[in-house]
Amino acid sequence: MTRARLFATLSVVALMTSDVLASANSADDAATESPQETADATPAGEGLGEFFDATFFDPYAPQNAYDMIQRLPGFVYSTGSEARGFGGTAGNVLIDGARPTSKSGGLTEALRRIPATQVMRIELQRGADISAEAAGQSVVANVVRYQGKSSGTWTVEMRRVGPNKVLPMLDATFATKLMGWDTSFQLDTFLISNSRDADISRRDADGRLIKLTIEDRQEEERFGALSFDAGRNAFGGRLQLNGRMKVKYRTEDTDRPGYDDGDLSGDPDDRFFNGYTHEEYGGELGADWARTYGSGWKWRLIALGTFEDDTKTDDFFLEAPYETLVEDGEIVQEARTSETIFRTTYGRTDGGIRPEFGVEGATIRSIVPSPLWCWTAVVPPSRRWTPPPRMSRRCGPKPLAPLCGKPPAH
Numbered sequence: 001m002t003r004a005r006l007f008a009t010l011s012v013v014a015l016m017t018s019d020v021l022a023s024a025n026s027a028d029d030a031a032t033e034s035p036q037e038t039a040d041a042t043p044a045g046e047g048l049g050e051f052f053d054a055t056f057f058d059p060y061a062p063q064n065a066y067d068m069i070q071r072l073p074g075f076v077y078s079t080g081s082e083a084r085g086f087g088g089t090a091g092n093v094l095i096d097g098a099r100p101t102s103k104s105g106g107l108t109e110a111l112r113r114i115p116a117t118q119v120m121r122i123e124l125q126r127g128a129d130i131s132a133e134a135a136g137q138s139v140v141a142n143v144v145r146y147q148g149k150s151s152g153t154w155t156v157e158m159r160r161v162g163p164n165k166v167l168p169m170l171d172a173t174f175a176t177k178l179m180g181w182d183t184s185f186q187l188d189t190f191l192i193s194n195s196r197d198a199d200i201s202r203r204d205a206d207g208r209l210i211k212l213t214i215e216d217r218q219e220e221e222r223f224g225a226l227s228f229d230a231g232r233n234a235f236g237g238r239l240q241l242n243g244r245m246k247v248k249y250r251t252e253d254t255d256r257p258g259y260d261d262g263d264l265s266g267d268p269d270d271r272f273f274n275g276y277t278h279e280e281y282g283g284e285l286g287a288d289w290a291r292t293y294g295s296g297w298k299w300r301l302i303a304l305g306t307f308e309d310d311t312k313t314d315d316f317f318l319e320a321p322y323e324t325l326v327e328d329g330e331i332v333q334e335a336r337t338s339e340t341i342f343r344t345t346y347g348r349t350d351g352g353i354r355p356e357f358g359v360e361g362a363t364i365r366s367i368v369p370s371p372l373w374c375w376t377a378v379v380p381p382s383r384r385w386t387p388p389p390r391m392s393r394r395c396g397p398k399p400l401a402p403l404c405g406k407p408p409a410h
Contacts, residue, residue, distance in 0.1 A: 050124040057116070063153050064173060065119050065143050066111035069093060075124060075141055079107045092137040096145055100229070101242045101286035101304055103339070109227055109244070111143070113186040117151040118175045120144045150176035167191045181230040192221040201262075212262035221250040237291025237299075248280040257322075270320040281309045296350045300343075307338040336367045 052072065062068045069077055080091035091099075091107040100110040123142040152174035159167045168191060175184035195218050202211040225246040232239060253275050257268035286304040293299070314331040340363050347356025 052122045052124070054116070054119050054121060062116040063155075064112050064116055065095075065114035066108060068116060068119060068122060069111060069141060069143070072122060072124065072141055075139055078137070092140050094140060094142040096231075097142055098238075098240065098288065098290065101240060101288040101302055102244070102284065103304065103306055109186065110229065110242070113173050113175070113184045113227060113229065114143065114145060115151045115153050115173055115175055115184075118145050118149060118184070120146050145175075145182075147182055148177045150174075152176075161193055165193060167193055178230075181232045183228060183230040185226070185228045187224075187226050189224045190222075192219075194219045200256075209262040211258060211260060212264070213256050213258045216255045218253045219251070221248070223248045235289065235291075237289055240288040240290075242284070242286040242288075244282075244284040246280075246282045248278070250276075250278040252276040268322050270318070271322055272318050273316065275315040277311075277313045277315075279309075279311045283307055292349060296348055298345075298347055298349045300345045302341065302343040304341040305339070308336070310335045334367075334369060337365065339364045 054068075057068045057071055060067065060071050062071065069075070076092075078092045093107055093111065095110060095114070100107060102110055121144050123144065125140045125142060126138070152172065154170070154172035157169040159169070161167060168189075170187065170189045173184065173186045175182075177183070196215070198215040198217075200213040200215060201209060202213075204210050223246070225244065227242075227244040229240065229242045231241070254273065256272045258270045258272075260269045284304070284306040286302070288300070288302050290298060290300040312333045314329075316327070316329050317325060318327040320326050341360070342362075343358065343360040345356055345358035347358075348354045
């Protein structure tokens with residue numbers, strides 16, 4: 001038997017645009033009040049390849065730069081690779097002539113942070129015109145933004161599950177001038193909740209029902225992510241900061257009482273329960289400083305750090321007969337990874353030959369301990385063993401014979 005579900009979806013998309021320019025730091029802002037002057041400040045891609053003004057994309061009603069990239073004629077979007085380091089993982093899209101300093105969020109998230117009203121134009125670079133920022137790509141798109149303009153989008157979705165549950169989803173982006181910084185933010189949250197009922201039958205060769213198990217499964221997932229980028233002129237060049245934080249929490253509870261011969265008139269004859277929890281946390285912070293000299297050479301410094309923390313817990317027990325504990329266990333799997341990248345390059349940005357010299361260092365730390373396993377069961381003495389002290393403290397006192405650590409060999 002499957003429980004009927006009723007979904008009602010309400011989507012509201014609002015575009016907030018204002019042409020408010022910051023008044024602070026007048027010397028810096030003067031260079032951003034004119035779209036033409038903003039374009040001239042773009043460090044790469046100026047005067048090269050094809051140009052698509054923002055009005056070209058109006059028939060498609062894009063909400064952000066990612067939607068616009070998908071509509072570029074003759075362009076196939078690529079996010080790059082997930083290899084270690086930074087230099088060899090570039091995608092084929094630049095933002096204001098530079099590659100976003102991001103790995104965990106990726107190029108797609110950086111593009112989704114840019115509202116469509118923030119995009120002045122998109123340039124397509126081919127062949128020898130391609131910036132060294134995206135070396136190895138045959139075609140590169142460069143998203144050129146307005147500077148000092150405030151705009152944003154937000155989407156709210158409400159989903160109804162069953163008669164009494166309403167689940168929200170929120171996706172919002174906003175770009176503005178803030179204390180002298182050109183900033184953009186993105187917030188993404190959602191909540192998912194599902195349930196399932198099932199009757200599991202076991203029959204003999206003659207078709208007679210010998211076992212009926214009724215399964216009740218409840219699932220819920222919560223997710224939230226906040227990302228940002230901020231840039232300003234500093235130390236004779238351009239400084240860009242990127243950051244991201246995410247949290248994910250998922251639970252699955254499965255309850256299976258069993259009835260011999262399908263007799264539902266009394267208590268179940270046995271019961272199995274499994275509770276699964278998955279917690280995931282991650283973050284990233286990157287800094288990118290670049291300076292172009294009058295001779296046409298560009299110096300760039302990049303620092304980037306990421307981390308991921310992933311924990312999965314499985315709790316289970318079996319009662320056979322009902323309310324008589326036979327097995328009670330817990331399995332915990334943990335994984336923690338972090339990556340630190342430092343990179344510096346010095347290269348020419350104009351001319352027919354554009355050499356670039358650089359040094360990059362990357363370190364990855366990964367901690368994936370053996371699953372922590374704790375099981376209590378009625379077992380013969382020959383199967384019992386003494387767990388290490390670390391496992392014993394985690395398992396704690398058990399009503400039956402505890403087995404902790406890695407599962408014993410069968």
